[in-house]
Amino acid sequence: MKLILKTILVLLFSILISVPSNAQNYGTIKGTIKDESSGENLLGANVYLKGTHIGNASDASGNYVISQVPAGTWTIVCSFINYIRTEKEIIIKAGEVLIVDFLMKNDQLTFSEVVVTATRNEALITSIPVATEVLTTKKLSESNAKNVGQALESIGGSLIKSYGALGSLQSVSLRGSTDSQVLVMVDGQRLNNAQQASVDLSTIPLESIERIEVVKGGHAALYGSDAIGGVINVITKSMARKDRIDLRANGTLGSYNTKIFDASVGFGKGNYDILASYNRTQTDGNFKYLNKTGVEKEMLNADTKSDNAFFKMGYLFDDNSRLSAFYKYRQSDNGSPGSIDYPNGSARNIIDNNHFSVSYEGLTFGAFALTVNAYLIDDEHHYINPESWMGKEEHVYNSQAFGSLVQFFTDLHDYGLLAYGYEFRKDILESDYFVNNISNPFIGKHE
Structure with missing residues (x-):
């Protein structure tokens, strides 16, 4: 079995070498996403090529960039919670930088504040199987929490159990489940072990966290039998392209x-x-x-x-x-x-x-x-x-x-x-x- 694991690790690093770097048949799409009425920049809007997983999300300034777009004719889709989904037909040439801006129209329906994301992995914008409640970097800072367990106390329906003084074991249950029925992951990889099934939340350093996604309710079909109570996914920070x-x-x-x-x-x-x-x-x-x-x-x-x-x-x-x-x-x-x-x-x-x-x-x-x-x-x-x-x-x-x-x-x-x-x-x-x-x-x- 260890040989299997080593083989997989070698395969992963081999991908780094084998992925083509030739960009001659690709272009780049970028633009800005704003609210049509107020002109406000929209953070976290999803932009992707229809029928593919090629896409990205807008940043705090409403800007997005999609690299490595194959030359040709595409339908580009922009979607955001509480806004009407918008599609545009585009033609992009090899080596071209195409500007595509979106003015999003509110759909007049009211929803509670929900951030839609993919908890199985953070990279795929269109991989959105469930809705989640998210603790962003800003919310984590405002909570003055010292670890993940303290940060999750602000999530409705969660119960944090501490077994001892500061720095001791902490576990979480969601909506009345046991702590062993809550799947805890870091960057999409599970931390639950065979010994206790539950996870000690105090072991995850808050300084390395970009956001925490909390999925309430049963999601055993996607995550397995230890996700009956819910899923907590800790997404760590990335400094790529920030120089x-x-x-x-x-x-x-x-x-x-x-x-x-x-x-x-x-x-x-x-x-x-x-x-x-x-x-x-x-x-x-x-x-x-x-x-x-x-x-x-x-x-x-x-x-x-x-x-x-x-x-x-x-x-x-x-x-x-x-x-x-x-x-x-x-x-x-x-x-x-x-x-x-x-x-x-x-x-x-x-x-x-x-x-x-x-x-x-x-x-x-x-x-x-x-x-x-x-x-x-x-x-x-x-x-x-x-x-x-x-x-x-x-x-x-x-x-x-x-x-x-x-x-x-x-x-x-x-x-x-x-x-x-x-x-x-x-x-x-x-x-x-x-x-x-x-x-x-x-x-x-x-x-």
Whole structure:
């Protein structure tokens, strides 16, 4: 199976070399999209060639650019929520830069504010199987959230569960589902593991996030059985074609010796981009409380320390297809203080998580579009309790997941979008249980 994964990784990087760079039979379409009545620029309008996946979305200034447009006669489509869809017939020649502007007319119908996007992959403008609620970079900044779990608290119908002090495990449920019924993805790749099924939201650094898409309700047909409650897709930032460097750093100090430090750097040059971010969160958690006899006590062994790192690099081709890879790391060491009635002064939870992913998105063939990705997730969890009645107890859980996804999208014109493909995933779960350093395996190894 590891050979299969390596083969897929080699195939992905081979695409980078094999994709034709000859642009002599292609042109470029660009323009501006505005509201017909107010003249306001429209952000996020979808523009694409009818019957294909060749397209793009307008930026904050209402501008869009579609590169690598095959020479010939096309119907170009512009669509935006609350506006009437507009189509124009165009003829584009090889090497031509064609200007096509749109004045969009409001359809007089009122809808709640919804952003339409594709959560299976971010590159295909016309791959829009579901409507989602989106937390943009601006909303994330205004929320003053420190991690994804805190950011999702603003989403209606969501319940965030925290298991301990700041920096500890956080999970989410949507519309009354369990946390194991909510699929969590980064750039379209699932994070749910075989050990817990749910995902620790505190492991995703906020500094590396462009937006968070939340799909409520069951979508098992598209995403699998672990998406009964909904889907959360975290889209990371891209600096491609921005030709600049972004540096950010901030720190927070609080009570109980709480310290939070965040830093990120983004670099874009031409079609290349690199993003790196780091977060350190720690606190003593030694707050005061009254025990059952009314005596004031100090909470012991409630400290936490976690380090989160994220690194991503990518290349954006002229046809807006994208090759990218990311690495995510988390290490945390948290005290496990027990209950007020039965405190524990030395038990520890130690987590070590590594996630590597590589993907190629948005390769188009007329009405067809292709996405390929592969990933490897390694997660280690140790629970150590020196104060057990049996002596020193240690629980060790190691889980690994590696797999790949090949997915096609076919534009069926007025009949909608057809998504199909194949996904392979292998999960390996190993566990051990030690009492006074003597192994007593009760689960062993499962694949």
